[in-house]
Structure formats: C-alpha cells, structure tokens
Amino acid sequence: MNRLETIFILCAAWLAVAFEISFPGFRQLLGFQISLLPPLMVYVALSNSLPGIVLLSLIGGVASDAFSANPIGISTLALAGTGMLLHHNRDLVLRDQAYAQVAMGLLATALTPALVVLALMNTQHPVLLTWRLFGQWLGTALIGGICTPFIFRFFALLNRWFSYQALPESHFRDTRQIKRTRI
Amino acid sequence: MLRKPQYIALLIVALAGLILLSLPEAAASRVKLAVTTLFLPLFGATETTQAAARRAGNTIVPRSDLIRELEQLRAEKQKLEFNLAQAQEAARENDRLRRLAGLPSRPGWKLKPARVIARDPANWWRTVFIDLGSKDGVRVDLPVVTPEGLAGRVSAVGTTRSQVVLLGDQTCRVAGMVRETAENGIVIPYAPDPSIVTLTYLSRGSAVKPGQTITTSGLELKPGNHVLTSGLGGVFPAGIRIGEIVDVRSDGFGLYQSARVRLAVNLNALDHVWVVAQ
Numbered sequence: 001m002n003r004l005e006t007i008f009i010l011c012a013a014w015l016a017v018a019f020e021i022s023f024p025g026f027r028q029l030l031g032f033q034i035s036l037l038p039p040l041m042v043y044v045a046l047s048n049s050l051p052g053i054v055l056l057s058l059i060g061g062v063a064s065d066a067f068s069a070n071p072i073g074i075s076t077l078a079l080a081g082t083g084m085l086l087h088h089n090r091d092l093v094l095r096d097q098a099y100a101q102v103a104m105g106l107l108a109t110a111l112t113p114a115l116v117v118l119a120l121m122n123t124q125h126p127v128l129l130t131w132r133l134f135g136q137w138l139g140t141a142l143i144g145g146i147c148t149p150f151i152f153r154f155f156a157l158l159n160r161w162f163s164y165q166a167l168p169e170s171h172f173r174d175t176r177q178i179k180r181t182r183i
Numbered sequence: 184m185l186r187k188p189q190y191i192a193l194l195i196v197a198l199a200g201l202i203l204l205s206l207p208e209a210a211a212s213r214v215k216l217a218v219t220t221l222f223l224p225l226f227g228a229t230e231t232t233q234a235a236a237r238r239a240g241n242t243i244v245p246r247s248d249l250i251r252e253l254e255q256l257r258a259e260k261q262k263l264e265f266n267l268a269q270a271q272e273a274a275r276e277n278d279r280l281r282r283l284a285g286l287p288s289r290p291g292w293k294l295k296p297a298r299v300i301a302r303d304p305a306n307w308w309r310t311v312f313i314d315l316g317s318k319d320g321v322r323v324d325l326p327v328v329t330p331e332g333l334a335g336r337v338s339a340v341g342t343t344r345s346q347v348v349l350l351g352d353q354t355c356r357v358a359g360m361v362r363e364t365a366e367n368g369i370v371i372p373y374a375p376d377p378s379i380v381t382l383t384y385l386s387r388g389s390a391v392k393p394g395q396t397i398t399t400s401g402l403e404l405k406p407g408n409h410v411l412t413s414g415l416g417g418v419f420p421a422g423i424r425i426g427e428i429v430d431v432r433s434d435g436f437g438l439y440q441s442a443r444v445r446l447a448v449n450l451n452a453l454d455h456v457w458v459v460a461q
Contacts, residue, residue, distance in 0.1 A: 018225045020304035021312075028451050031377070032306045050192040057196055062203070066218035067301050069308035069338075069348070072211050073203025080196035084189065117307065125353055127307040130374040136306045 008158050009052055012040055012151075013060040021067045026143075032136035037064060038108035039148040041079055043155055045086035046095040046104065053083035070116065071123060078115035082108045101149040109144025113137060216341035219301070219312065226300045226314065292420065293460040295319060297327075299453050300344065309335075309352040309377065309450065315458055316343040324418050326459040332424035332447030333357065333412060334456055345458075349450050350425070351380050359425055360413035361385075361442075364404060367413050370425060373443060377450065380426070382410055383434060383441040404431045410444045420459065 016036035027033050037060045044052045061076030068075075086093070086104060094100045114137070120127050127133070206214065278288055297313040315321045317340050325337045327347045335349035348355045350370065357370040359382050368382040385404070408428040414421025426444040434441040 014221070017304065018222060021222070021301035022225060022229055024302065024451065027302065031451075033302070033304055035304065050188050054192050054196055058199055061200075062218055063221065064304050066215040067222075067312060068303045068305045069310045069346075069352070069354070070305055071204055072206070072215055072218075073200040076196060076203065077200040080193070080200070084193055088189065113306075116305070120307075128353065128372070128374040132375050132377075133307060140306070 002163065004162055005048065005155075005159065006052060006055065008155065008162075009040070009044055009048070009056055010059055012155075013037065013056055013063065016040055017060065017063040017067070020064065030139060032139055034140055034143045034147070035109060035113065036144075036147060036151075037061075037075075037079060038082060038112040039105045039144050039151050041083045041112070042086060042101065042104045042108045042148050043151050045083045045108075046090050046093060047152075047155070050087065053080065053087055057083055069125075070120070074116055074119050075112070077119070078112045081115055082111050085111075095152075098149045101152050102145045105148025106141050106145030108148075110137065110141035113140065212339045215346075216339065216344065219341070219344060222301070229300065230298070294328075294457040295321070295460055297345075297456050297458055299456060309349040309355075310338065311335075311347050311349065311453060313345050313347055313456060313458070314343065316341045316345055318342050320460055321345050321458055322460075326412075326419045326423065327456050328423055328459055329448050329453070329456055331449075332426065333419065334448050334450065334453060336418060337458065347456070349453075350446060350448070351377055351450065357419055357425065358413045358415035359410050359444075360421075361404060361428070362409040362411050364408070366404065367415065368442070370410070370444065378446055379429065380444050380446060381441050382425075382428070382444050383439065385431075385440040385442060404428060404440070404442060406430055408442075410442075423459075 019036060020033055037056075040060070041053070041056055044056050057076050057080035061074075061079045062072060064070075064075045065072045086108065093104060095104075117127050117129075203211070203214070281288055295315060297315040299311045300314050301312040303310040313327070321337055321340050323337055323340055327334045327336060333350060335347045335352070335355055337345050338348040338354070339346040350357065351372045353372055355372075358367065359370040360367050361382070366385050368385040370380050370382055373379045373381045406428050410425040410428060412419040412421055412423040412425060424447050426446045429443040429445050431440055431442045
C-alpha cells in the first residue's frame with residue numbers, strides 16, 4: 001500500500017467526519033445528514049488493500065461514534081463489514097466505470113447504516129423504526145451513491161499530483177542503433 | 184471463500200470493535216470525549232471563520248440601518264427596564280410571602296452561554312456537543328435552554344466539551360405540564376416528526392369519540408395550550424417552555440390521554456444555547 005495514499009485516506013476520513021458533525025446544511029435542507037464514510041470505503045475497498053480497509057474502518061468508525069450516541073465501535077464493525085464485502089468481490093466490479101461506482105456507493109451507503117441499526121436493535125436503546133427513518137435511509141444512500149464517483153475522481157487527482165509517475169519508455173534502443181563507421 | 188489476509192483483517196477489526204463495545208459506560212464515554220480532541224482544530228477553525236464572517240458582515244452594514252436598529256434597541260431596553268423593575272418587585276414580594284409561609288426561597292438560575300460545536304452524525308439520534316465542560320462547572324443532567332424554550336439536557340461531560348441529548352431523543356424524557364390546565368404528563372419522542380414530541384400519561388377525561396371535546400380535570404385541553412416543564416423528577420426546573428399542543432387523543436385503551444406538542448425550539452438550527460446551573 002502506498003504510504004502517501006494511506007495518509008490521504010485518513011485525512012479524507014477526518015474531513016468526512018468533520019463535515020458530518022459540523023455542516024448543518026443538509027440537515028436543515030433535507031432533514032437528514034448525509035454520510036461520506038461509506039463512499040470513501042468503496043474507494044478504499046476497490047482501489048486499495050486490506051490494511052486500508054482496517055485503518056479506515058477503525059479511525060473513521062471510532063471518530064464517527066465519538067460524536068454520536070451510538071455505542072463506540074459499532075460503526076467500525078459496520079464499515080469493516082461493508083469494506084470486506086466489496087473488497088472480496090472487487091474483481092467482479094468494473095471500478096473505473098462511473099455507473100459501477102454509483103451502484104457500489106449506493107450499496108455501501110445503504111448497507112452501513114442498516115448494519116448499525118440492526119446491531120442497535122439488540123442494545124438497551126433500540127432505534128425506533130419509522131417511515132421517516134426509512135426515507136432518510138433511502139435519501140442518504142442516494143446521495144452517497146452520487147458522491148462516490150467524485151471521491152474516485154478526487155483521489156485520482158491526488159495520485160496524479162503526488163504519486164510517482166513512471167516516465168514513458170523511449171523508442172530508442174541501443175541494440176537498434178546504426179553505428180556509423182568509416183568504410 | 185475469504186483468503187488468509189482477509190481473515191486476519193476481519194479478525195483485527197472484529198476484535199477492536201468488540202473490545203470497544205464491551206467497555207463500561209463510563210470508560211466508553213471517556214474514550215469518546217478523548218477522540219473528539221482530534222477535532223479541536225476543526226472547532227477552532229469554525230469559530231475563527233464565524234468570527235471573520237461576522238466582522239466582514241459588520242463592515243458592510245449601512246450606517247442608517249445601524250442607527251435605526253440602535254433606536255429600536257433603546258426603546259426595547261426602556262420597556263425591558265420597566266418589566267425588570269416590576270419583576271424584581273414581584274420577586275421581592277414572593278420572597279417575603281414565602282418567608283411568612285415558612286417556605287424555602289426559590290434558588291435563581293445561573294445561565295452559562297455555550298456554542299454548539301458538533302452534531303450527531305447518525306440520523307436516528309438527536310445529540311449535539313457544546314463548548315462547555317467540567318472546568319466550566321457543567322455536570323451531567325443540567326438543563327440546556329434557548330430563549331425560545333427547553334432544548335435538552337447534558338448527557339456526558341468532558342473537560343472542555345459536553346454532549347447534550349436533545350428533546351425528542353429516546354433518552355431525553357421530561358416531566359411536563361399544561362400551563363392552562365395544570366395537567367401533568369411526561370414528554371416522550373414522537374418518531375414521525377422531529378419537531379413534535381408527545382406529552383403522554385395525561386389524566387383520563389370523559390369517554391372520547393371522534394369529534395368530541397376532551398375534558399380533563401374539568402378543563403379543556405386545546406390546541407395552542409402551552410406546555411412547560413413541571414419541575415417533577417428533579418432534573419428540569421419548573422416553568423421552562425417546551426411548546427404548544429397540536430392535538431389531543433385518547434391512548435392506552437382509554438386509560439390516559441396523549442397530546443402532540445410542537446416544540447418551541449427549532450433543534451435543527453441550534454447555534455447558541457444556555458446551560459442552566461441551578
């Protein structure tokens with residue numbers, strides 16, 4: 001795993017949580033907050049290695065739960081489950097295609113909160129399942145799906161800027177050189 | 184089938200998750216508050232940005248608007264000074280009468296201003312973080328209010344930050360009272376609409392059929408009646424505004440009544456709040 005990319009992923013997780021806790025725009029406009037960690041997990045699961053998934057689910061999940069009334073660690077498990085599922089099937093996904101990215105983003109953003117709610121149903125404070133929550137879940141999944149290709153584009157841009165780019169090979173070869181000699 | 188590295192990764196995450204989930208409540212709360220320290224630069228940046236935006240806004244307000252607002256505020260100040268004088272006289276009279284009646288004097292509120300610095304990222308909980316902590320004298324269960332009414336109570340306290348659980352969350356139940364009828368009940372969440380709560384366990388009136396007026400204790404509960412905290416339970420002081428009744432229905436197979444109450448405070452737009460230190 002590229003060390004620089006790991007740092008970028010952790011920074012992106014920090015920014016995603018910071019956005020969720022401090023930006024009230026979506027909450028005031030739509031009545032719910034969108035989640036950017038699952039789309040980020042899609043990128044990591046499809047383009048990165050297992051340590052990336054582990055790091056993102058640990059750091060992102062714990063940071064998200066720290067600001068929530070969720071028991072700490074519950075989002076970690078949900079994010080890791082989603083990431084593992086995508087990573088395990090990544091050979092079957094055309095990850096460079098935008099529609100595949102949207103579909104995977106939709107799946108991850110729907111699956112992660114569903115897993116958290118499912119786990120919370122077995123705790124002391126189960127979540128009240130209402131049509132409103134169902135609508136919010138659908139809305140979050142939809143927006144998560146739309147955000148996913150942008151995250152792929154963003155990381156592609158970062159990689160282009162900061163990663164080592166292999167120089168294109170020259171067509172010149174020593175073996176094919178015509179040596180000029182005196183006749 | 185999963186490959187070996189995948190098993191190892193899954194095991195690491197599962198182990199870490201289970202360790203965190205099995206922490207005692209106090210330890211988990213401490214870990215949460217410690218993790219929020221990672222976001223201190225964000226809180227600082229937000230405050231700086233807001234201050235800069237305010238300063239920028241102040242420079243472009245026309246002088247005529249400022250003068251008009253100043254005159255309005257002066258008039259309002261004079262009105263409030265009269266009201267204050269009346270209230271102080273009423274308070275003195277109340278104290279005198281309480282002394283004569285042998286009742287203990289009512290302690291005043293100490294309000295501490297706080298700023299909302301973070302909101303719960305999960306859509307199913309209703310909590311916020313404020314920038315006051317134990318070093319500012321904040322304790323668990325202190326009420327949090329706004330000028331419009333009750334917002335919630337402090338649920339966890341760190342050194343410089345606290346978590347506030349808002350009205351309408353499952354873990355925030357308040358003893359409420361209808362001001363017009365003095366009817367007591369408990370405020371619980373109303374899941375379909377976050378701007379509404381339910382005042383339930385109101386005493387049963389006469390038999391109710393659709394279209395009939397519901398009566399309780401000889402007085403009618405009407406839409407528009409004000410709901411305040413009753414002071415029962417010891418967490419919230421009496422008399423803080425909660426909201427207004429929207430409608431009333433018979434509940435629990437006719438054993439008691441419930442009223443839907445529209446909250447006085449817009450909890451989605453909370454920015455500055457006050458912690459009531461009694």
